[in-house]
Amino acid sequence: MTTYVWNYLPEYEKERAEILDAVETVFSSGQLVLGASVRGFEEEFAAYHGVRHCTGVDNGTNAVKLALQSIGVGPGDEVITVSNTAAPTVIAIDGAGATPVFVDVKADDYLMDVDQVAAAITPRTKALLPVHLYGQCVDMAPLEALAAEHGLAVVEDCAQAHGARHHGRLAGTMGDVAAFSFYPTKVLGAYGDGGAVVTNSDEADSALRRLRYYGMEKVYYVVQTPGHNSRLDEVQAEILRRKLTRLDEYVDGRRAVARRYEEALGDLTGPGGLTLPATNAGNEHVYYVYVVRHPKRDEIIERLKAYDISLNISYPWPVHTMTGFAHLGYAKGSLPVTEALADEIFSLPMYPSLPLDVQDKVISALRDVLTTV
Known part of the structure; x- marks a missing residue:
């Protein structure tokens, strides 16, 4: 039998009863879209990180895109990030209408070389997007200082860093908004696609909830600003609730x-x-x-x-x-x-x-x- 880098079957064999119970919980709930499972997961994931808000979305790529859009990043803006990352990071920047600007990474840890960021900032720079790659965090203190000095937002890409800490702080709690992926291979993986954005900003959270649901908010079928169809699936949310405890x-x-x-x-x-x-x-x-x-x-x-x-x-x-x-x-x-x-x-x-x-x-x-x- 061929050995691959990742295989979900050993985990599934161990957790099968709970995974199937999660599916049954949703199917018997009477609500298949944005129901109790999504709300529960959002509350629990926010609590795990000690932040005020979590918005569940359909995948990690859109988590980055909507995170950017929730803080006003759009056409004409630049976002500084790295090229040594999964392409979806950059696709999300492009999808928000902004221009990605790359700095190099360090040879020892393969993470953003934060010493190069200051020189990459221009009048068009709107956000810094560190990627917590492979499971550990970028050196955040210099980025936070640069962001404060230049009035920039910090958007953390945490797709590969669930549970990682940097000087005691969890990945996802150091920026203005932070995006997570729950693709099956992730540290916290669903049994299909899924993503989330966490933030302490009431304004960003409100924008995220509109953006993931066509741009609608309190009155359905009334679009306030054009958005997306980017909802976290109820079944995946319920599975993630079970897995979050582990x-x-x-x-x-x-x-x-x-x-x-x-x-x-x-x-x-x-x-x-x-x-x-x-x-x-x-x-x-x-x-x-x-x-x-x-x-x-x-x-x-x-x-x-x-x-x-x-x-x-x-x-x-x-x-x-x-x-x-x-x-x-x-x-x-x-x-x-x-x-x-x-x-x-x-x-x-x-x-x-x-x-x-x-x-x-x-x-x-x-x-x-x-x-x-």
């Missing part, structure tokens, strides 16, 4: 998997060898993905296929190099660290229900390959 357990499981990798592969690190994930001071990593780095990445991945192991790359094509964003004008070499990472990083299997024998298979095969590559 979010910290999921995080602990991911950290245990990461520790086993570190213990088993640590002796293969060094110049020209394998680079394991680095956790920054003050960060509590949740290991959404376990990203490693090697100069012979492509050869390693190809040779692992002989062991029936299929690995993923997050991400092989930086967003600024994609044809769809060629109009932004970023030439090859403009973001050197991001481009170098794209040639060398790859992900090892990472999910809390990863069977030990499967992880051992990956470790053994990788050690075999690395000793002869």
Whole structure:
């Protein structure tokens, strides 16, 4: 059987009864859209983060888009972010009508190089959009200071950082608004698409609730401002309610998997060898993905296929190099660290229900390959 980076079936086998009960709860409730399950999840997710508001939406991409729109980002505005991210981050900025502006990432943690942000700010800059990538948070204090100095908003992309902390603060609680994805692979994943935006702003929350429901608010069928059809599904919300109670357990499981990798592969690190994930001071990593780095990445991945192991790359094509964003004008070499990472990083299997024998298979095969590559 082929080993993949992610597999939901071990978790489903363990939680099947509760997942099916969640489905039954919704189907027997008499309300299938924006009912008690969505309201309950919104209240519980907000409470988990210690914030005033949560608005459930249909996916993580729209969570970012609506978060931007809720604070007034639109055509003519610029949003500073990174190219080393999943394309939906940038698609959401474009979808809001704004222009993405990229800064490079750091070579040690692959996160936004906050020292480059000040130089990227222009009179058109409206928001800073740090991506808490791979499971740990961007260094937020400098961004918060820049935002305050220049009158900018901070929009956190937390799609990969549920439960992560930065100097004690949860991802999603450090900006003006924060977007989450509940795609099945996420640290807190649904059994389909889903997303949410959290905020302490009454104004942003009110805007979000209009935006996700066509632009309607108190009087249905009356559009106040054009919006979207971006509602969180009742079934997914009820499943997420059940899984939210185990979010910290999921995080602990991911950290245990990461520790086993570190213990088993640590002796293969060094110049020209394998680079394991680095956790920054003050960060509590949740290991959404376990990203490693090697100069012979492509050869390693190809040779692992002989062991029936299929690995993923997050991400092989930086967003600024994609044809769809060629109009932004970023030439090859403009973001050197991001481009170098794209040639060398790859992900090892990472999910809390990863069977030990499967992880051992990956470790053994990788050690075999690395000793002869």
